[in-house]
Structure formats: C-alpha cells, structure tokens
Amino acid sequence: MRIRSLRSIAALAxxxxxxxxxxxxxxxxxxxxxxxxxxxxxxxxNREAVTANHSFIGRVVxxxxxxxxxxxxxxxxxxxxxEGQVVKAGDPLFLIEQEPYEAQLAQRQAEVAxxxxxxxxxxxxxxxxxxxxxxxxxxEASVDEREAAAGVARAGVLQAKxxxxxxxxxxxxxxxxxxxxxxxxxxxxxxxxxxGPQSNPLAVVVSQDPVYxxxxxxxxxxxxxxxxxxxxxxxxxxVKLRLADGSMYGKAxxxxxxxxKVDPGTDTVAVRTExxxxxxxxxxxxxxxxxxxxxxxEEALVIPQAALQIDQAGPFVLVVGSEKKVxxxxxxxxxxxxSRITVAKGxxxxxxxxxxxxxxxxxxxxxxxxxxxPPAGT
Numbered sequence: 554m555r556i557r558s559l560r561s562i563a564a565l566a567x568x569x570x571x572x573x574x575x576x577x578x579x580x581x582x583x584x585x586x587x588x589x590x591x592x593x594x595x596x597x598x599n600r601e602a603v604t605a606n607h608s609f610i611g612r613v614v615x616x617x618x619x620x621x622x623x624x625x626x627x628x629x630x631x632x633x634x635x636e637g638q639v640v641k642a643g644d645p646l647f648l649i650e651q652e653p654y655e656a657q658l659a660q661r662q663a664e665v666a667x668x669x670x671x672x673x674x675x676x677x678x679x680x681x682x683x684x685x686x687x688x689x690x691x692x693e694a695s696v697d698e699r700e701a702a703a704g705v706a707r708a709g710v711l712q713a714k715x716x717x718x719x720x721x722x723x724x725x726x727x728x729x730x731x732x733x734x735x736x737x738x739x740x741x742x743x744x745x746x747x748x749g750p751q752s753n754p755l756a757v758v759v760s761q762d763p764v765y766x767x768x769x770x771x772x773x774x775x776x777x778x779x780x781x782x783x784x785x786x787x788x789x790x791x792v793k794l795r796l797a798d799g800s801m802y803g804k805a806x807x808x809x810x811x812x813x814k815v816d817p818g819t820d821t822v823a824v825r826t827e828x829x830x831x832x833x834x835x836x837x838x839x840x841x842x843x844x845x846x847x848x849x850x851e852e853a854l855v856i857p858q859a860a861l862q863i864d865q866a867g868p869f870v871l872v873v874g875s876e877k878k879v880x881x882x883x884x885x886x887x888x889x890x891x892s893r894i895t896v897a898k899g900x901x902x903x904x905x906x907x908x909x910x911x912x913x914x915x916x917x918x919x920x921x922x923x924x925x926x927p928p929a930g931t
Contacts, residue, residue: 591918594909594925595873596857600902603853603895606846606888608795611768611826615837617733617760621646624726626749627653629742636739640731640758647729647755649748654724661717668706668713675703735760736833759837762830765809766794768843769821792826795842796834802841804829853887853895860906861886861894870900871907871914873922879907879914 627649634646679699685691731737738757742748748755792806810825826843828835835841860870861884872880884899900906905922907914914920 590877590921591914592910592921592923593873593907593914595905595922596860596908596925598854598856598896598900598902598904598906600852601855603851603855603888606844607774609768609770609824609843609845611766611841611843613835613837613839613841614765614767614825615735615759615761616763616765616827617735618837619732619758620754621729621731621737621756621758622750622754623647623649623729623748623752624750625649625654625723626747627727629744629746629748632740632744634737634740634756637736639734639736639761641734642731644731645728646731646737649727649729651724651727654720654727658717658720658724661713661720665710665713665717668709672703672706672710675699675706679703729755731758733758733760761833763827764830764835764837765825765827766806766835766841766843767823767825769816769819770824771821772815775822791846793844793846794828794835795844797840801844802828802834806843853897854900854902855893855895856900856906857908858889858892858894860908860911862911871911871916872900873905873907873920877919877922879916879918879920881916 629647630650631648632646633648634640634644640646679696679702682691682696682699686693686696735758738759740756741753742755790808792808794802794806796802806826806828808824809827812823812825815822856870861868862870867883868886869881869883872882874880882899882904885897887895887897907920907922908925910920
C-alpha cells in the first residue's frame, strides 16, 4: 500500500510539471506573435549625374636626382650646407683642400712662361738665320733647323697652356657646387675625410618642384579609354591625387609620358603624370593614389556602399518591397563615388535599399523601414 501511494504521488507531480511547461510554451509563442517587425534603415535609389573616375596606385618620383661626387682627390675641408636644406643650382656644398692644386696651378703657369720664352728665343734665332742666309753666311739647312725649332717651341706653349687649363679645372673641382636646385640629403662624409673620384656620392640632391607620379595601367583599361576616345564618349581627363590621409591634393596634374612598351611581367604600361609641388608636400618615393576623372558627367543609379553585400554568388542588396517584406536583389555595380557606388543592373530608381539593420533580417520577413539621409558623394 505504501509503495502504491508513492507511485501515485510521482505520477501526479509529472503531470503537473508537463502542464506548467505547456503553459510557458504557449506564453512564449503568444509573445513572439505579438513582437513588432524589426526596424531597418533604408535609402531610396536615386539617379544622379556622376563623373566616371579611375584610381591607380602610383609612386612619387623626382624629376631630377643627382649624386654629388668628388672629381678630384683630397681631404674635405668644409661642408657648406645643412642636411635637408633647399639649395639652388650653383650653391656651394663642399670644399676640398686647395693647397696642392694651387701649387700645381703655379707650376703650370711657370711652364707656360718658360715655353713662351723659348718661343721668343727660337723666333729671334730664326730671324737672324734668315738675314745671314741673304748674305750667304749660313746654309739653308741651318735656317730650316731654326724654323723647325721655332715650331717646336710654339707647340710647347700650346702644351703648357693645356696643362695650365687642366690645373685650373682641377682647382675649380675643389669647390663642389649643387648641379641642380632642390633639397640636399644627408652628407655621407664628414670634414677631414679623404674623398676622390672613386668615393661614394658625398650627398644626393633631389628636385622638389615639379614632381612626377608614375603608375601602371593595364592593357584592358588602356584599350577601354582609347575606344571611348574614338567613339567620342571620352571627354577631357582631369588628373588628381589623393594623399595618404584620404584628402585630395590641392593642385591638378597633367599627363607627361606614356611608355612605349608593355611590361611583360605585369602586362601593364607605365604612365607618368606631373604635379606642381611648391610647398614640398609630395616627397619622392612616397605612394600616392592617382584619380583620373572624366570631365563629362553621365546619369547613373547610385546607392550607398553600406547597402552592398557580397556572397559567393556575387554582390547583392536587400530591398524593402511594397508589402514591407525583405527581397534580395543581385546587382551589377560600377565605379565607387566616395561613400556611394553606381549600379548598372538589378535596381530601379526609387527602390528602397537597406543600409542599416540588414544583418538581423531575412528574405521574406516583414520589417519597419525608416528613411535615412543619403551619404555625401565625396
């Protein structure tokens, strides 16, 4: 009897527990059915006049870059610049000891004086010989010898003057000046170092204004531009530059050079543009983004880039339809316009695309759409 009573009590407790679970399940189902639709932020697809642009990563290159070298051997006497200083063409940079070259110059000057004296003596002897020949007091052979000696003496003067000019040039090389205007880099040698023609560059001078920006262009992009130009769809191209912080450089550039051959390793052609750089903002060697814009705008559908999603099948957006249900749309996108992007296929003007809250909804779900201000085009 006691065992049967315990079994009855256990069965009654199990029934009560099942009843409580059913009540909680029913309450949760009712709460879920009464939950409001999720809220999402939407923006209408607009048709706007946009300017087509192409972006390329390039590198800033100096128009002129010169290694400053010693052309004569000697000890560095002075360094006449501050590292990083802006210099003009002809400004002095280094001074090599001059005393040995001044002595060599004085020696060459003395050799010229001696050669000129020898010429004077030879010409006097020749003149006397000719007078003696007229009186038959000397042979013609002797006169010929004196004439040859005078010619040798005159040649000696020319040789001595050439040596003198060489000494003057060597002395001038002891004063090393900047061959171009620009910014001079770090000095590779200190005062007192022995330098010469076989030494490494003493410093490097890099021109600052203007500068080149070179970048590679694929064959496909180059052919597309040429086809558009041939069809008359391509207007004038504006060359701009975006700096590392995302801001646009304040001065426009221009095309300077298109390479005459294709790089077989990358199948690209090197393009060079030129930008003014009066303030030295662009430093040779730095990376920069070149933006090529067409002057003639075209009409296109534009959406925020925040609305664009990508999966294995490609890009798509979520659209809120007429019944407030979420619909996925496959799209074909064009060029980016700052925080926006153009759409070539898949959307119509006026469609509401989800730009906020798209991660918490699913296709076919009813949502509450709130309009959001479109992002700026820059």
